[in-house]
Amino acid sequence: MVQLSGCVIVFFSRNRAVCCRILSGNKESGAYFHLTKKTPMVSLGGGSIVFVRLKQLLENKEYRTATLKNMLISVVIILFFVGIILSYYTMLYNEKRTNIIKHEQMSAWSTADQVRDYLAVSMNAIQLTAYTMDKMLAKNRSPEEFRKYLAKQTIAVTSTVLENTTGLYAYVDSYGMFTADMDTSFNPQERPWYVTAMKAGGNVGLVAGYEDAFTNKRVISIVKLLADGKSVVAMDITLERMEKMLAEVAQAEGGSDYVVILDDENTVIAHSDPDEVGKKYDASGGSSFWDAIAAAEEKAQQDFFEINYKGNNYIVYTAPIINDWRSWSIQETTSVFAPLKMLLAATIVVVLVMVLVLGYIMEKSNRQLQDKLNAVAASKAKSSFLSNMSHEIRTPINAILGMNEMILRECDSKNILTYAANVETAGTTLLSLVNDILDFSKIEAGKMEIIPVEYDLSSLLNDLVNMVGGRAEAKGLSMVVDFNPGIPAKLFGDGIRLKQVITNLLTNAVKYTERGIVTFHVDFVQTEPGEILLKVAVEDTGIGIKEEDLPKLFAQFERIEEARNSHIEGTGLGMSITQRLLAMMDSYLEVSSTYGKGSVFRFAVRQGVVKDTPLGDYKQGGKAALAAHKKYHEKFIAPDAMLLVVDDMPLNLDVFSSLLKRTQVQVDTADNGDKGIAATKTKKYDVIFLDHMMPGKNGIETLKEIRADADNPNQKGKIICLTANAVSGAREEYMAAGFDDYLTKPIKPDHLEEMLMHLLPTEKVKVVAEADPKENSEELPAFLREIPEIDPAVGLQNCGSLETYRSTLKTYGNSVGGYATEIEALQQAGDIENATIRIHALKSTSRIIGAQELSVLAQRLEDAGKAGDKQVLQADLDGFLARCRALGDKISLLLAEPQPVRASRPLIAVDELREAYRQIQTALEDGDLQRVDEVTGSLGDYQIPKEEQARVAAICEAVAQFDYDKLPDIIPQGKGDA
Numbered sequence: 004m005v006q007l008s009g010c011v012i013v014f015f016s017r018n019r020a021v022c023c024r025i026l027s028g029n030k031e032s033g034a035y036f037h038l039t040k041k042t043p044m045v046s047l048g049g050g051s052i053v054f055v056r057l058k059q060l061l062e063n064k065e066y067r068t069a070t071l072k073n074m075l076i077s078v079v080i081i082l083f084f085v086g087i088i089l090s091y092y093t094m095l096y097n098e099k100r101t102n103i104i105k106h107e108q109m110s111a112w113s114t115a116d117q118v119r120d121y122l123a124v125s126m127n128a129i130q131l132t133a134y135t136m137d138k139m140l141a142k143n144r145s146p147e148e149f150r151k152y153l154a155k156q157t158i159a160v161t162s163t164v165l166e167n168t169t170g171l172y173a174y175v176d177s178y179g180m181f182t183a184d185m186d187t188s189f190n191p192q193e194r195p196w197y198v199t200a201m202k203a204g205g206n207v208g209l210v211a212g213y214e215d216a217f218t219n220k221r222v223i224s225i226v227k228l229l230a231d232g233k234s235v236v237a238m239d240i241t242l243e244r245m246e247k248m249l250a251e252v253a254q255a256e257g258g259s260d261y262v263v264i265l266d267d268e269n270t271v272i273a274h275s276d277p278d279e280v281g282k283k284y285d286a287s288g289g290s291s292f293w294d295a296i297a298a299a300e301e302k303a304q305q306d307f308f309e310i311n312y313k314g315n316n317y318i319v320y321t322a323p324i325i326n327d328w329r330s331w332s333i334q335e336t337t338s339v340f341a342p343l344k345m346l347l348a349a350t351i352v353v354v355l356v357m358v359l360v361l362g363y364i365m366e367k368s369n370r371q372l373q374d375k376l377n378a379v380a381a382s383k384a385k386s387s388f389l390s391n392m393s394h395e396i397r398t399p400i401n402a403i404l405g406m407n408e409m410i411l412r413e414c415d416s417k418n419i420l421t422y423a424a425n426v427e428t429a430g431t432t433l434l435s436l437v438n439d440i441l442d443f444s445k446i447e448a449g450k451m452e453i454i455p456v457e458y459d460l461s462s463l464l465n466d467l468v469n470m471v472g473g474r475a476e477a478k479g480l481s482m483v484v485d486f487n488p489g490i491p492a493k494l495f496g497d498g499i500r501l502k503q504v505i506t507n508l509l510t511n512a513v514k515y516t517e518r519g520i521v522t523f524h525v526d527f528v529q530t531e532p533g534e535i536l537l538k539v540a541v542e543d544t545g546i547g548i549k550e551e552d553l554p555k556l557f558a559q560f561e562r563i564e565e566a567r568n569s570h571i572e573g574t575g576l577g578m579s580i581t582q583r584l585l586a587m588m589d590s591y592l593e594v595s596s597t598y599g600k601g602s603v604f605r606f607a608v609r610q611g612v613v614k615d616t617p618l619g620d621y622k623q624g625g626k627a628a629l630a631a632h633k634k635y636h637e638k639f640i641a642p643d644a645m646l647l648v649v650d651d652m653p654l655n656l657d658v659f660s661s662l663l664k665r666t667q668v669q670v671d672t673a674d675n676g677d678k679g680i681a682a683t684k685t686k687k688y689d690v691i692f693l694d695h696m697m698p699g700k701n702g703i704e705t706l707k708e709i710r711a712d713a714d715n716p717n718q719k720g721k722i723i724c725l726t727a728n729a730v731s732g733a734r735e736e737y738m739a740a741g742f743d744d745y746l747t748k749p750i751k752p753d754h755l756e757e758m759l760m761h762l763l764p765t766e767k768v769k770v771v772a773e774a775d776p777k778e779n780s781e782e783l784p785a786f787l788r789e790i791p792e793i794d795p796a797v798g799l800q801n802c803g804s805l806e807t808y809r810s811t812l813k814t815y816g817n818s819v820g821g822y823a824t825e826i827e828a829l830q831q832a833g834d835i836e837n838a839t840i841r842i843h844a845l846k847s848t849s850r851i852i853g854a855q856e857l858s859v860l861a862q863r864l865e866d867a868g869k870a871g872d873k874q875v876l877q878a879d880l881d882g883f884l885a886r887c888r889a890l891g892d893k894i895s896l897l898l899a900e901p902q903p904v905r906a907s908r909p910l911i912a913v914d915e916l917r918e919a920y921r922q923i924q925t926a927l928e929d930g931d932l933q934r935v936d937e938v939t940g941s942l943g944d945y946q947i948p949k950e951e952q953a954r955v956a957a958i959c960e961a962v963a964q965f966d967y968d969k970l971p972d973i974i975p976q977g978k979g980d981a
Contacts, residue, residue, distance in 0.1 A: 458498030495611030519544030649679035676700025798853030839868030911945030
């Protein structure tokens with residue numbers, strides 16, 4: 004809180020120190036304080052300053068927000084890791100549980116199978132015995148004969164099959180037939196074995212475990228009723244073998260905790276715990292562990308089930324044996340899953356500890372929040388500074404390059420053109436350097452891009468030598484160039500960035516060299532066909548660099564030996580930018596230096612080869628490039644088009660209007676936002692350009708006011724942002740504000756005209772071919788000048804000879820009507836894809852014959868078709884096809900008039916014609932029909948040798964008729980035999 008009688012400015016520093024400057028009238032006083040938690044109130048000149056504790060400084064909205072954010076992050080992290088842990092635990096639990104169920108299933112079924120097999124032997128023996136005794140009954144054999152047979156059969160069974168049986172016995176025709184040691188004082192018909200046999204009828208019966216009357220041991224009986232319906236044969240089996248089976252299953256590695264065999268009344272036949280044998284489990288309400296299992300079994304819906312008994316969990320699997328007998332296999336799981344639960348608990352504890360540590364770290368980072376907020380504010384201030392500086396510096400460059408462009412357009416003096424070309428080169432280079440410095444935010448964000456294009460190495464080297472040579476000469480330095488003349492002159496790469504890198508190295512060499520020589524080396528190594536390694540080195544005899552200073556070389560905003568080199572201008576960014584640019588081109592800068600003697604900077608970068616023509620004398624190459632300077636030629640005229648340009652700089656308005664003078668576009672201007680808004684209310688403009696940074700209403704405010712006025716005729720019109728603010732993120736800002744597009748200053752004439760060709764209404768734009776019709780006017784047939792829709796000079800240039808041109812025109816006139824009908828049918832059928840393909844073909848052929856306006860319109864329709872824009876197709880397609888038909892009719896009517904022509908273009912070399920054939924063939928193999936059209940059209944730059952004219956005419960005719968399948972038969976075999 005500040006309370007003073009005058010004006011107070013307070014600055015807070017990172018160490019909590021506060022500097023105050025107090026202004027009161029004409030007096031000025033200053034004081035310096037150190038802020039602590041117990042800073043007292045200090046009085047100055049009748050006023051006072053109350054310093055708030057550090058805690059209160061930090062207790063602001065940003066701090067609370069950050070704290071809440073950190074808490075939420077901690078909670079999210081905890082939930083995330085706990086979720087992962089629980090998922091992993093659940094997976095392990097389910098996997099373990101599934102394995103236990105499978106194990107118990109195998110155990111239960113294995114037990115059931117063994118018992119079933121064991122009983123099957125006894126059952127087979129009793130059936131065989133009953134069969135024999137039925138025959139004996141039929142023959143009325145005596146009881147003595149039955150006893151002898153049973154004694155004999157008992158010996159056979161016990162000795163060969165069943166060592167655990169006590170023998171065979173029977174009750175036949177009221178006679179009990181037992182072994183000699185049996186007590187015969189009981190009534191056989193009352194014994195379980197007899198009762199069970201009677202119930203089973205003729206089937207083999209199985210008697211549950213009971214206590215044998217003779218041995219007092221628990222046995223099971225296998226019985227069968229004989230044919231007379233009252234006699235029974237039986238055999239007892241002791242349970243020792245069955246109990247041994249269950250013990251083996253339970254004691255096996257990983258075996259079950261319990262294995263049980265029960266009959267249909269829940270009586271225990273056999274048990275891995277012998278004390279349980281003979282017990283009967285109560286499924287209706289018993290309190291024992293086994294009663295609980297029996298009860299759960301009755302409720303189970305499948306072969307296995309789980310129960311919890313007194314805090315312990317069990318998995319039980321059941322398997323049927325015979326006659327409703329079944330086996331249980333039981334596994335206790337509480338102890339099995341205990342390690343998993345311990346692992347879960349331990350993991351959660353570890354995660355909580357980690358989160359607490361992380362929370363401590365995040366809390367510690369919160370203490371530095373004020374510093375971070377200050378850093379953000381500084382970053383915003385830097386971005387604002389760069390934006391303002393971008394506008395202030397680029398605006399005069401825009402005026403310089405714009406006026407220089409008018410000199411290049413309107414002046415014919417070779418000397419002045421040379422000077423203007425040098426101004427353009429230096430201005431463009433300056434603009435490139437300014438862009439790199441002002442757009443440092445793009446470098447920091449890693450958004451700078453390498454854009455490879457074709458470039459002329461001789462022109463690049465000539466520009467570099469001219470630009471830096473003058474500086475070297477002014478300092479009395481010798482500049483030596485060492486260029487390998489065999490380097491290919493036409494390369495493919497980012498020439499702008501390469502030029503920027505070399506410019507930095509050369510200017511540094513000149514700046515830091517007081518006397519001696521600066522040597523510029525350029526060499527190359529052929530790495531593979533179509534690619535070279537361009538090797539560049541800059542050597543100087545300057546002050547050199549100390550070994551300990553080399554790491555500083557690429558630091559941002561840092562200069563080596565600042566005190567010694569304070570007279571040398573520079574920002575300290577050049578080498579940092581150079582190194583980053585080289586890294587983006589997969590290269591790096593090598594530095595070798597001797598302090599006091601000089602330095603060598605070298606790098607090597609891969610570049611594509613466009614043409615193998617050697618560099619030769621770079622100066623002559625540069626002069627040839629200047630001599631080949633292409634005079635400006637407008638791309639279109641639009642005398643009915645209306646533009647409005649709003650800019651606070653009159654010079655900028657003059658430049659803009661001058662750049663569009665030859666296009667005949669009507670341009671209205673306004674020097675502020677209010678005047679611009681007033682102009683938009685009285686007239687409908689095709690396109691409006693608004694400068695961003697203007698006094699009063701800026702461009703964005705002006706745009707919003709226009710868009711918000713429903714009565715403004717330009718409310719929904721095309722509005723473009725015109726600005727010198729080219730830093731990273733500017734485009735996103737303008738598009739988000741509601742602009743339709745974005746154009747940077749200095750304005751590039753080609754970009755401006757291309758943008759207008761896209762934005763202006765089609766009916767107002769007339770495309771102007773770059774070729775001068777006067778060049779071939781005496782050679783062109785008279786009938787061609789009667790067709791205003793075509794530019795015959797362009798058509799003749801594209802086709803190469805009058806004969807080829809006439810043939811192409813004839814094909815166009817004969818076929819265009821059919822293709823128009825086909826396009827209409829495809830469009831009506833909703834087949835937009837194929838209709839677009841046919842439109843593309845008409846675009847190419849229209850361009851070849853010189854019908855430029857139709858070609859441009861076809862391009863727009865093709866783009867609409869590719870984008871699926873049916874509204875544009877429906878609006879413009881009928882008019883386009885009508886114009887194509889009308890042009891075809893005119894050509895067909897006038898084509899009969901023969902006119903001779905004298906060729907004036909250079910004769911194409913045989914190797915270049917071979918290359919053209921090869922490119923057409925390659926494009927066909929790749930399915931690139933547009934490339935086929937382009938190469939075919941490029942043949943128009945040359946005269947065609949007489950022996951190849953028929954072939955070229957056939958190629959042009961096939962392309963014009965869209966009959967690309969004929970081309971492989973027309974082009975010479977081997978792609979290159981001309």
